[in-house]
Amino acid sequence: MTPLADRMRPRSLDEILGQDHLVGPGAPFRRALEAGRLRSCVLWGPPGTGKTTIARCLAAAANLRFVQLSAVLSGTKDLKEVVEAIPPLDPRGTLLFVDEIHRWNKAQQDALLPHVESGRIVLVGATTENPAFHLIPALRSRTELLILERIGKAELVQLLERALTDDERGLAGSAGPAEDGLLAAVAAASDGDARRALGLVERLADRGALTLAALRALGIAVFHDRDGDAHYDIVSAFIKSMRGSDPDAAVYWMARMLAGGEDPVFVARRMVIFASEDIGNADPRALELAVAVMDGAARIGMPEARILLGQAATYLATAPKSNAAYKAINAALAEVRASGALPVPVHLRNAPTGLAKSLGHGADYRYPHDFPDHIARQQYLPDELAGKVYYEPVDAGAERTIRERLAWWERRLRERGE
Numbered sequence: 001m002t003p004l005a006d007r008m009r010p011r012s013l014d015e016i017l018g019q020d021h022l023v024g025p026g027a028p029f030r031r032a033l034e035a036g037r038l039r040s041c042v043l044w045g046p047p048g049t050g051k052t053t054i055a056r057c058l059a060a061a062a063n064l065r066f067v068q069l070s071a072v073l074s075g076t077k078d079l080k081e082v083v084e085a086i087p088p089l090d091p092r093g094t095l096l097f098v099d100e101i102h103r104w105n106k107a108q109q110d111a112l113l114p115h116v117e118s119g120r121i122v123l124v125g126a127t128t129e130n131p132a133f134h135l136i137p138a139l140r141s142r143t144e145l146l147i148l149e150r151i152g153k154a155e156l157v158q159l160l161e162r163a164l165t166d167d168e169r170g171l172a173g174s175a176g177p178a179e180d181g182l183l184a185a186v187a188a189a190s191d192g193d194a195r196r197a198l199g200l201v202e203r204l205a206d207r208g209a210l211t212l213a214a215l216r217a218l219g220i221a222v223f224h225d226r227d228g229d230a231h232y233d234i235v236s237a238f239i240k241s242m243r244g245s246d247p248d249a250a251v252y253w254m255a256r257m258l259a260g261g262e263d264p265v266f267v268a269r270r271m272v273i274f275a276s277e278d279i280g281n282a283d284p285r286a287l288e289l290a291v292a293v294m295d296g297a298a299r300i301g302m303p304e305a306r307i308l309l310g311q312a313a314t315y316l317a318t319a320p321k322s323n324a325a326y327k328a329i330n331a332a333l334a335e336v337r338a339s340g341a342l343p344v345p346v347h348l349r350n351a352p353t354g355l356a357k358s359l360g361h362g363a364d365y366r367y368p369h370d371f372p373d374h375i376a377r378q379q380y381l382p383d384e385l386a387g388k389v390y391y392e393p394v395d396a397g398a399e400r401t402i403r404e405r406l407a408w409w410e411r412r413l414r415e416r417g418e
Helices: 028-034 051-061 076-084 106-110 113-118 137-141 153-165 182-189 194-206 212-217 229-243 247-259 264-282 285-300 305-318 324-339 354-358 397-415
Strands: 041-044 065-070 094-099 122-127 144-147
Touching: 028 051, 041 051, 051 065, 051 094, 051 122, 065 076, 076 094, 076 106, 106 137, 113 137, 153 182, 153 194, 182 194, 182 212, 194 212, 229 247, 229 264, 229 305, 247 264, 247 305, 264 285, 264 305, 264 324, 264 397, 285 305
Parallel strands: 041 122, 041 144, 065 094, 094 122
Antiparallel strands: none
């Protein structure tokens, strides 16, 4: 039997949910389409956000013949066959939909160019990958980029309600009513993916149990809402657990997010910020690790990314803490806002021309490497801010060494009478 997600595929632009910025009434792209101006485009968005559906609906709205190729299974030969099959005097026109277009190599993408350029086809490509990295510039310049968003929780619930009440394509004749809260839980667990949401409801209907308990039995977490208050509460608990140096609580709250379908890259980004804000120079390796984990999580994805995230969370939670660098940049920015654009001291200015040198730019600058210990007493701040201190290292971790070094430099300068 055809899967529910395919049966419930919208048949017109008006049935599409979650992409109103593109195809909703009054949207610029929708207005251009209704005016008969459909040009080749690339649909970029996460899985299950309607790329194939929109392509089909565009063909129907523009009265174009719809032809689909998968870039995973096809190549230049298949493209040639499609183009040769187009009647010479085709009154309808042809929309060629290339799914996962980023899978085609440069030569295969090049083969599209003459047909797009001539108008022989209207190309609609679909990709989950950034077109700037995966599509050749010549193809990007000939297509319009349309960015699809993850489908919101409310729209997913509306879609599921539609599926449960539709007696032609949906489950109205085979499934009973859903338990209160089930559809919202399915939507929260689906990560903005309509195909996944419909698939979950279909699995539950096949088991005859549209209940929260049945959803949990499928191994689907229903306790983390990535869009609601609980989302922000759990993120807050995660950050505060690391700040409080509790690795057990940190990995627990992280597990809550991951089990609830949170994007692992989002979790990693929060740890990158934390590594700089709450650890800083007390352990500079913390930021290196967090950035590496963010990159690794993006490349690997779940479920393996959990291993990297767990390592980072426990490291950050047990690292020495300092927010001195965070406080320093905030204090400096506040100073700039309060004091305005103060002039650079003359001895620190660049002197690339004879005029600049005649004005004294760079004169009297003391090159630290010409002095003992590679330090020399001179003023680096504007005159109005001389003596101001923004960075005060704490007595912890590597920052203790920084603090001791600053104090040692000051002692050495005084011993030299500077």
